[in-house]
Amino acid sequence: MIEVQNINKVFRVHKKEPGLAGSIKSLFARQWIEKKALVDVSLSIGEGEIVGLAGANGAGKTTLVKILAGIIHPTSGTAKVLGYNPWERQNEFRRQIALIMGQKAQLWWDLPAEDCFLLLKEIYQIPERQYNENLRFLAETLGVKDQMNIQIRRLSLGERMKMELIAALLHNPRVVFLDEPTIGLDLTAQRSIRQFLLNYRQKRRPAMIVTSHYMEDIEQLCKRIIILRHGSVIYDGSLNGVSKDFTSHKIISVHLKDNNIPVRFRMPEKLGAVINADRGSIDVKVHRESISEAASYILKNLAVSDLTVKEEDISNIIEAIIRED
Amino acid sequence: MKNSRWLYQVFLTEMRKIVAYRFDFWIQFLVSIFAHITAAYFLWKAVFEYNNTDIMKGYTFRGLMFYYLLVPLIEKIINGSSMGLVSREIYDGSLTRYLIYPVSFFRYKYVQHLAGTVIFFIQLGLTVSVFLMLFGKPVDVTISIKNVSMGITAVMCSGIMTFFINTSIEMIAFWADNVWTLLVMVRFSVALLGGAMIPLAFFPGDFQQLLSYLPFSYMASFPIRSFLGKVTVWQWISGIAVTCLWAAFFILVMFFIWNRGKYKYTGVGI
Numbered sequence: 001m002i003e004v005q006n007i008n009k010v011f012r013v014h015k016k017e018p019g020l021a022g023s024i025k026s027l028f029a030r031q032w033i034e035k036k037a038l039v040d041v042s043l044s045i046g047e048g049e050i051v052g053l054a055g056a057n058g059a060g061k062t063t064l065v066k067i068l069a070g071i072i073h074p075t076s077g078t079a080k081v082l083g084y085n086p087w088e089r090q091n092e093f094r095r096q097i098a099l100i101m102g103q104k105a106q107l108w109w110d111l112p113a114e115d116c117f118l119l120l121k122e123i124y125q126i127p128e129r130q131y132n133e134n135l136r137f138l139a140e141t142l143g144v145k146d147q148m149n150i151q152i153r154r155l156s157l158g159e160r161m162k163m164e165l166i167a168a169l170l171h172n173p174r175v176v177f178l179d180e181p182t183i184g185l186d187l188t189a190q191r192s193i194r195q196f197l198l199n200y201r202q203k204r205r206p207a208m209i210v211t212s213h214y215m216e217d218i219e220q221l222c223k224r225i226i227i228l229r230h231g232s233v234i235y236d237g238s239l240n241g242v243s244k245d246f247t248s249h250k251i252i253s254v255h256l257k258d259n260n261i262p263v264r265f266r267m268p269e270k271l272g273a274v275i276n277a278d279r280g281s282i283d284v285k286v287h288r289e290s291i292s293e294a295a296s297y298i299l300k301n302l303a304v305s306d307l308t309v310k311e312e313d314i315s316n317i318i319e320a321i322i323r324e325d
Numbered sequence: 326m327k328n329s330r331w332l333y334q335v336f337l338t339e340m341r342k343i344v345a346y347r348f349d350f351w352i353q354f355l356v357s358i359f360a361h362i363t364a365a366y367f368l369w370k371a372v373f374e375y376n377n378t379d380i381m382k383g384y385t386f387r388g389l390m391f392y393y394l395l396v397p398l399i400e401k402i403i404n405g406s407s408m409g410l411v412s413r414e415i416y417d418g419s420l421t422r423y424l425i426y427p428v429s430f431f432r433y434k435y436v437q438h439l440a441g442t443v444i445f446f447i448q449l450g451l452t453v454s455v456f457l458m459l460f461g462k463p464v465d466v467t468i469s470i471k472n473v474s475m476g477i478t479a480v481m482c483s484g485i486m487t488f489f490i491n492t493s494i495e496m497i498a499f500w501a502d503n504v505w506t507l508l509v510m511v512r513f514s515v516a517l518l519g520g521a522m523i524p525l526a527f528f529p530g531d532f533q534q535l536l537s538y539l540p541f542s543y544m545a546s547f548p549i550r551s552f553l554g555k556v557t558v559w560q561w562i563s564g565i566a567v568t569c570l571w572a573a574f575f576i577l578v579m580f581f582i583w584n585r586g587k588y589k590y591t592g593v594g595i
Contacts, residue, residue, distance in 0.1 A: 011591065071424050071592045094427035106422045110345045111338065119338045122331035123426050151345075 002045040007077035009038040037063040039231040048205040052222035056322045060231040061211040069099045098173035102180035109153040113163040124171035138166040158189030178210045215315030243311040255306040256280040339440030357397040365393035382526040388463035395549045398449040403487045406441030412495035412504045418593045467554030476552030482568040489575035499586030520546025540571040
């Protein structure tokens with residue numbers, strides 16, 4: 001459904017020295033620098049797949065989404081979305097995709113949402129029946145049925161985002177690009193949008209590409225993650241696979257029979273280290289190869305009521321990768 | 326027309342947007358008329374008194390005031406409500422919206438422009454009616470169905486040409502961050518060379534001849550004079566032909582700039 005081969009994107013940006021002198025100097029001579037936003041990016045996404053794009057600011061996530069949605073042209077490389085070259089912007093292609101940008105409102109601020117939807121109905125040539133069914137389903141699921149006649153600019157940020165989602169999904173797109181869909185929203189709104197996206201995907205099964213700074217978005221919505229660093233793909237695989245590829249440790253969580261942790265208890269350095277100890281609970285970070293040895297040591301030296309071995313928190317791992325730790 | 330219902334919907338939506346803020350809508354309208362008329366009134370009153378005459382270059386004082394009343398109204402109709410919008414959209418990344426929609430960007434923008442035209446035509450009708458009721462018809466002005474039809478056609482053709490000129494200039498925003506100055510220069514040229522500031526009849530004959538080949542007079546003087554019955558049918562036909570030629574030239578320029586500029590678009594702000 002989405003095939004990307006060796007995409008590169010270089011932006012040429014003008015560099016200005018600070019201060020008034022720099023501004024005046026730039027009137028006569030400008031310095032330009034080339035910024036590589038994407039470097040040799042290749043990937044493939046199948047029908048109905050939901051993929052998370054993670055990376056620090058400037059890693060190239062949004063640039064990749066913009067290229068796949070046909071907004072900007074790559075410097076080199078090829079891409080096919082639904083069999084179309086996105087940046088040729090054929091109407092048949094544009095009728096089957098949707099782009100939701102958390103940082104950029106696409107609806108018309110001075111109009112009520114319903115007026116905007118009517119315009120989109122005509123732009124996408126949505127049949128009357130499909131339009132009514134979709135609008136009812138989306139508005140009811142997102143809980144904004146009563147806000148449809150209020151000017152967009154008078155809605156709360158969360159309500160606005162929900163309207164943006166309705167606007168983007170009215171025409172049943174086969175590919176949905178979500179760029180920071182929960183940015184700036186409170187926890188309740190974030191949760192409700194995530195839940196909606198999960199339900200929507202189950203019902204309509206579009207391919208989705210989600211970029212987000214909130215790891216919870218990626219963790220809850222995506223099974224597959226692509227991590228970008230300085231414009232290059234450094235990981236493309238399952239969410240669970242991130243732990244195996246990027247961390248050599250696991251966590252042993254221990255609950256003691258009583259709440260007192262013996263003062264003298266220390267883990268031998270070669271087995272791992274205690275990373276958390278609180279009221280009868282201890283978390284020990286251990287090397288994958290030393291798990292059984294470390295577990296035996298703990299069981300021998302502490303009065304254990306429960307012991308579990310788990311992967312490190314995935315969001316911490318991804319954040320560490322993004323931070324280049 | 327097949328699949329063109331969206332154009333009608335864009336048209337309706339744009340009209341709703343223009344009238345969404347009624348205070349702004351009426352204030353803009355009244356202030357622009359008031360500013361034009363007041364300045365012209367005192368200036369031309371002094372000129373007529375100094376020359377001790379009732380008619381100058383075919384215009385009576387009341388006829389001139391009627392001309393100056395039409396200047397801001399016709400300029401608004403020709404420029405529509407979307408002047409500066411395309412450059413702003415390129416600058417702040419809002420253009421992205423139109424690149425996603427499965428419709429022609431230029432058709433969308435033209436219909437937006439047209440919606441402004443229709444609204445401002447209504448303002449024109451209202452203002453002219455009030456003027457005629459209060460002051461009566463100036464003797465040097467002929468109001469007839471023929472003149473009104475010629476005026477409306479001239480305004481529509483000028484509107485199309487102006488849309489292509491403005492959009493071509495605004496798309497320079499693909500390379501330069503701020504193109505407002507260029508738009509102001511066009512407006513200034515229309516004011517000076519297009520007869521918005523001083524009717525072209527007051528210019529020397531040769532200069533008038535030269536100006537008749539440039540697009541500026543077709544953005545103010547020509548449609549106004551068509552309304553006032555101050556052009557012959559032959560002058561009107563040649564005026565419309567020149568307007569169409571400039572429109573054809575600028576549509577080519579517009580697509581030329583678009584085809585190059587779209588590679589420069591970065592969709593900032595998202």
